[in-house]
Amino acid sequence: MRHLRAAFWAALILLATALAAQAQDVTLRSRDGAIELSGTLLGFDGEFYRVQTRYGELTVDGSGVACDGPGCPSLTDFVAEISISGSITVGDVLLPALVEGFALQDGYSAERVNEGARRFSYILRQPESGTIAARFHFRLTSTDEGFADLLADEADLVMALREIRPEEVNLAKQAGLGTLDDAKRSRILALDAMTAIVAPTNPVSAISMNELSRVLAGEIDNWRELGGPDAPISVHLLHPRSGIAQAIDDRLLRPASRTLRPDVVRHETNRLLSRSVMRDPLGIGIVSHSEVGNARPLALNGSCGFTLTADRLTIKTEDYPLTAPMFLYVPARRLPKLARDFLAYLRSGPAQIIARRAGFVDQAPEEVEINAQGDRFANAIRVAAGEPGLARLKRMVDILTPLRRLTTSFRFEPGATRLDAQSRSNLQQLARAIEAGIYDGRQLVFIGFSDGRGAAELNARIAKQRALAVKQAVEASVAKTHLEHVSLSTDAFGEAMPMACDDTGWGRQVNRRVEVWVR
Template identity: 40%
Template sequence: MTSTWFKKIHPFLKCAAVFVAHFVFVGSSAAQDVIYRSENDAVTVAGRFVAFDGENVSVASDAGFVTFRADAMTCDGASCPDLENYVASLRLTGAARMGDLLLPALIDAYARDNGWNARESVQGFQLSGSDGTIALEISIEIEPQDQAFAKFANHDADALMSMRELRDSELGIAADAGLGPLNLARHARILALDALVPVVPANSDVRSISMADLTDELSGSGGQFNVHLKEDTDGQIQGFEDRFMRPFGLQLGAPDFSHEDLDTLLDAVSSGANELSLVPYGATQNTQPLTLNGACGLLSEARFLTMKTEDYPLTFPMFIYLPQRKQHPQIVEFLDWLRSPSAQLVIRRAGFVDLAAVPIPLADQGDRLANAISNAGTEVPLTELQRMIRLLSPRVRMSSTFRFEPGSTRLDGQSRSNVMQLAQAIRDGRFGGQELMLVGFSDGRGPATANRDLSSARAEAVMRDLNRALGGSFPSNVQVETEAFGEALPMACDDTIWGQQTNRRVELWVRGAP
């Protein structure tokens, strides 16, 4: 097949394409699906067609990933696309919990919002207008985490559905493959939040477990429970291992029982005696969910609000990883819609935690205040607690919370997404005429004065990131300020690393401007 798209050669194309041709043909020998040639064959690009964004063609060649303008380029090969009648296509691969449970509902709602028809087949979804013209095609392929990442890195998929953050080694592979810096918020989009919950049989007397005991059991060194896991370790369990085990020299051990699917696993746990597993929130069925306990007496339970604020430590973002290349306008519109109020409603109805910030009045936070008083150290005087109550009582806490990567001042993946969400809400006018206060808190290690200074620095860091996301300035009708209370309001016990990490946070509090 031969196809030509436009005839006029843009001057910039000549310069860019010469570089591309030099880049592509160093040592190129493997069989290619397509060959793009400019007029008089001055420039030739050979490789596997990957995508077209409306202006640029992306090709995976022997020498690397190449994107170039399609003007005046003629394509030869069986896989040459018809660029004049090109239908945007988004190929998703990855987690079953996203691809089976959430994305189909979102695609259907997106089609309805646009007045389109959504037709599902074994190949995926076709979204078309009333006249039958196809506007967008979306395919979903369910794959285990590691296999899905391999396909994404090989440009066999346009987006990766992942239940965990990519590891440093994977980020390096992705960068080498031409996918770009996938740790940036614009490439690591968070679709929703989910969580893992430890479960035991419903008739068990056990109601809570410490993180130390949980990791010991999953590493195989516990011995109190029979551990059940799925045969194929999914992204969430890998994420648990990455965050709560590997930093302390632990790794998942061989479980006592492996199961082909989640339903079989849950049946085995519910019918046993001393069984333990770690399952997704909302999928506990007939088992008994456990709260997480700490030596200081604080408990952490998986609930909608504790997951939304990430105060429950086993909360995990659901990522859609995107390459750095420019996307087709139809794909951009769909991805932007995923952050819309309509999409957030679909996410909630599907049983996941959406990204929309919700208010939490101070009056509804009695447990937090009681914990603040009972766990306040001798260096946190009553006057400081009173100052905190006076300052926060006329305000409402929003569920957006900002936390940092371990041992770093860099916001973690969820918090970077929260900054983008908050910036968009400010741009949309949702906080017009209001005061936004970013309130920093710390763990309880070290002197209280130093902790207050550290929490203040973190609040300032979030404000700088927010300012940067808004283009360098805040709207005149929105006031943003910072405050800090150090270790005065703990959410978890400080005797563990994860507890300290939970306590080191910046909260968003809002009130109408005077």
């Protein structure tokens, strides 16, 4: 027994010695030898060392120090290593296409190397020498696991189909990764939407948000209650770790204090889910708009008769309430220069074209003429009650007729004054467009709308305040010299042009918005 104890303690001492040696795997010395810093090398971006020391995590400019130790990287043959983990929907087609587009634009060759189930890498090489400049390592898992990999320091970027949750924000802060729900810590790669689907033979063509929530909770379990046949409803959803499945809980079930029925049929991918619903005449599912396939999408309706369908324009303007931005979360740490160049590329025009060609909705603003507003003006006429309502309608038509609506819209988080995630991205996009001179010599009018609850005069004032808040946010994001070349103004029409019914929370949320119109 004593021999066993002695062997155990000897092994423990050897392990501690090895760990201590690893903890001092690099030493950084200033050129004059006056300063010396030892610690664990956490990363090197070709310019800066990131080292865990007894003083905490430090970032040191590589040009001013010499590195000694087994962990020191090569300065002449540096390869940027970028690890990306998370949503299969984002990582299957969209982000690889963006990596290839970035490589083409910056003159690299890109080679895809498959490394097993849902793992692959892109190797970017210099075209003339063939030397490797970067490796993008992909791990397709789920939004949940992507954030877990980031917290475990096994990923640099996270692909997500939902916004980061408060508990994940807190864990990231504790891990020194910054405030991940800040607009600077994420990129929206493209836009998608959660779409309810049925088999082509199903006679039901529309469903309300409340009915959809009740179906998911099992409170409605027969198609007869939705205008269909007298038959039970089967529900198909993605696996519970997926971003869309979690967004369904966050946006459809939890706000209504409902829980998911226990007999849901789960699927690993949108494609498999869509195919299963297409073959199930009594099934209903929720998939990404980009992967509806041959199933039939359901419109969203309400008791007032308004109907909303998911298409490119309604998703881009966020008029469709179940939009689902595709996020790339970026921690507050210094990434290699090539990775930073890639993140800058994601905001560019060519990246938006690639997103659209990949089957998703891009964020590039479009101008929609007054005669292409769909049912919006029909809705406005329907709710214009009495002389005051008709007067507001006439003023709105007079002002909007010479303008065009931008697909850039702004909405706020429920019960808050903070812009939602898609709108925060829109704010940055619009600010960059103004700085680029795209709207030089033109007038941008921020027009506020409200829901129909309360007095019309009060609604108009609230809508005007929202429009002014968005205008001021844009002005704060743009250099003053650029604002001299574009005219920014505000107006408001309150409840005059509803998008959805006011009898539900989601309908009121859709109606409370700030649109941008351009002359």
